Amino acid sequence: xSPPDAILEARGLTKExxxxxxxxxxxxxxxxxxxxxxxxxxxxxxxxVFNLLTKFLTPTRGAIVFDxxxxxxxxxxxxxxxxxxxxxxxxxTFPHLTVLENxxxxxQRKAGLATQFWRSDRILGQxxxxxxxxxxxxxLEPYLHAHAVDLSYGRKRALEIxxxxxxxxxxxxxxxxxxxxxxxxxxxxVDLIRAAAQGRTVLMVEHNLSVVSHLCDTISxxxxxxxxxxxxxxxxxxxPRVREAYMGM
Ligand code: ADP
Numbered sequence: 417x418s419p420p421d422a423i424l425e426a427r428g429l430t431k432e433x434x435x436x437x438x439x440x441x442x443x444x445x446x447x448x449x450x451x452x453x454x455x456x457x458x459x460x461x462x463x464x465v466f467n468l469l470t471k472f473l474t475p476t477r478g479a480i481v482f483d484x485x486x487x488x489x490x491x492x493x494x495x496x497x498x499x500x501x502x503x504x505x506x507x508x509t510f511p512h513l514t515v516l517e518n519x520x521x522x523x524q525r526k527a528g529l530a531t532q533f534w535r536s537d538r539i540l541g542q543x544x545x546x547x548x549x550x551x552x553x554x555x556l557e558p559y560l561h562a563h564a565v566d567l568s569y570g571r572k573r574a575l576e577i578x579x580x581x582x583x584x585x586x587x588x589x590x591x592x593x594x595x596x597x598x599x600x601x602x603x604x605x606v607d608l609i610r611a612a613a614q615g616r617t618v619l620m621v622e623h624n625l626s627v628v629s630h631l632c633d634t635i636s637x638x639x640x641x642x643x644x645x646x647x648x649x650x651x652x653x654x655x656p657r658v659r660e661a662y663m664g665m
Pocket of ligand 1: 433436438456457458459460461462463464465
């Protein structure tokens with residue numbers, strides 16, 4: 417039986433690569449409205465689970481249920497249309513467009529507007545207002561007319577979050593959103609993710625345990641393809657198997 421407040425579930429998810437079991441019978445239940453982290457040492461299977469959940473990989477066994485619907489057999493684009501959106505999936509940014517133009521393009525794609533309608537002043541105006549709101553939501557207003565290629569790494573991430581939010585996802589999947597960032601940028605992106613999580617669910621793979629401890633309600637710890645602990649940061653960090661997996665935690 418599913419927990420009544422689960423929005424995304426993996427049931428007995430298994431992925432074998434030529435007989436090597438990368439993900440072994442993983443059960444995962446992400447609570448609606450939560451910020452949930454998937455952590456684990458290198459090679460634990462985090463990326464594979466992520467790719468399975470977003471349908472970039474097909475499971476060898478098991479099922480994925482999103483918002484009460486079994487999506488195991490669906491294509492990535494179909495799952496994304498249901499509102500399960502991976503940052504950088506559909507929302508790739510265009511380096512030589514400005515911040516505003518990038519967000520506008522994402523909004524146009526979401527609306528599925530045919531080119532002839534983009535030329536309607538009224539619709540263009542509405543798109544422009546919404547694009548500016550999203551740019552402000554990720555604190556990129558001073559960079560409205562900067563080209564994406566010229567932004568710092570952290571601001572590129574912020575823009576990617578804005579273009580993902582333009583798709584109005586029900587649930588956001590973020591793959592190591594803090595990778596390669598310094599302290600200040602990390603603090604900014606933590607705030608952004610908190611803001612982006614308002615009214616939706618977030619599942620993220622993240623290496624930075626300090627970020628996870630501050631940001632996430634629930635943590636699933638993977639090791640050698642299996643979930644070895646799940647719960648709050650306090651709960652999982654006290655688990656002897658987790659301490660051993662992270663040696664010296
Ligand atoms: P993590 O993201 O936790 O570092 P991965 O999911 O990338 O772990 O990898 C889990 C295991 O599966 C690793 O041992 C990795 O070498 C293996 N693996 C991942 N993808 C493939 C693949 N396409 N073919 C073969 N082995 C793979």
